[in-house]
Amino acid sequence: MSPLPGDSLRVLVTGASGMLAYDLVPALRAAGHVVTPLGRGDLDVTDASECLAGVEGHDLVVNCAAWTAVDAAETDEAGAFAVNAVGAANLARAAARAKARLVQISTDYVFDGNASAPYPVDHPIAPRSAYGRTKAAGEWAVQALCPESWIIRTAWLYGAGGGNFVKTMLRLADERDTLTVVDDQVGQPTWTRDLADLVVRLVADQPAYGVHHGTASGRTTWRGLAQAVFEERGLDPERVQPTTSAALGLPAPRPSWSVLSHDSLERAGIAPIGDWRASVAAYLAGSATA
Structure with a gap:
């Protein structure tokens, strides 16, 4: 069961009620795949x-199923x-x-989360939270078994x-005149529609198997993202005041640096996701649910 690039694939998407699958399923169908x-x-x-029964008869599986409750994982790893x-x-x-x-x-x-330059795909993993440890274990299992x-x-996302x-x-x-948002975590806000498009393009181009980073280009803080949202709505961004991660006191440690390199995609000839700020604007302009 090894269709050539460009052929219609029979695709199983797990975690289909989640946020990524909401955009991924129609994107795959628009590309001609049977989903x-x-x-x-x-x-x-977990069964x-x-x-085994669910995957049978499919050419591709996209696993979007995940435990994403980061803080809850600290007490139920x-x-x-x-x-x-x-x-x-x-x-x-x-x-x-199923091949x-x-x-x-x-x-x-x-x-x-302690770096100061974008993480390349081959940077040593060192998760600090229960959520991170379980996702790292999932990576290992996938590479070992498939x-x-x-x-x-x-x-x-x-x-x-x-x-x-x-x-x-x-x-x-x-609801509020002002609000405080963490300003000491740096990352790449990523629209699920952009990530879905990247998955579709990766499946079509079929680069060498391995790890790639699917995040938007550029970087900001959570406060910077909040201020961008305010600006897109014509609101005063200074209503968003800074605070620190320590002040929140959440159970799970958050990475202070979540900027990922896209070098592996570029080497494979696959365009990375574009600038995060432009995508936020497009999402807010076009999403009725926003």
């Missing part, structure tokens, strides 16, 4: 037998591990048996298909 979207109620990725590591392993094993390729969605949290796989690390920081800022703009 089977399965949410948590349709496919339990190996369900994964086993639960997060079951989805992010065991689930990834089950799908990788099933994909290998299907696999795209695994991963995260910037696999790094320590050699014909791509891992795409992403970060700071927002989109129409679920709750996210951008939507929260819009709501708070209506």
Whole structure:
């Protein structure tokens, strides 16, 4: 089951009720692929037998299923591990048996967050949170069990298909005169529509298997993102005041540096996602749910 590049593929998308899948499923269909979207109620990725049955007959699996409750993972790492590591392993094993390729969605949290230059794909991983550890384990499982796989690390996602920081800022703009937002974490806000497009392009071009980074270009802080949202709505960005990560006192440590390099995509001849600021503007201009 090895279709040539450009052929229509039978694609299984797990985690189909999530924010990324909301944009990914129609993007894959628009590219001519036949897509089977399965949410948590349709496919339990922690069940190996369900994964074997679900993957059978597909050419490609895109695993969007994930435990993303970062703070909750600190007190239930086993639960997060079951989805992010065991689930990834089950799908990788099933994909290998079905001779299907696999795209695994991963995260910037696999790094320590202490860098000052963009992380290349081969930088040593050193997760500091339970969530990061379980996603790193999922990466390892996929690479070990399904050699014909791509891992795409992403970060700071927002989109129409679920709750996210951008939507929260819009709501708070209506509820408060001023608000405080963390200004000591640097990253790349990434629109799920842009990430979905990158997945489609990667599948079409079929670069060498391995790890790539799927984040927007440029960088900002969470406060900078909030201020951009305010500006796009014609509001005073100075209503967004700075605070620190330490002041929030959240259970899970957040990376202070989540800027990922796109060098591997460029070497493969695949254009990285464009500037984060332009995408925020496009999302807010075109999303009825925003």
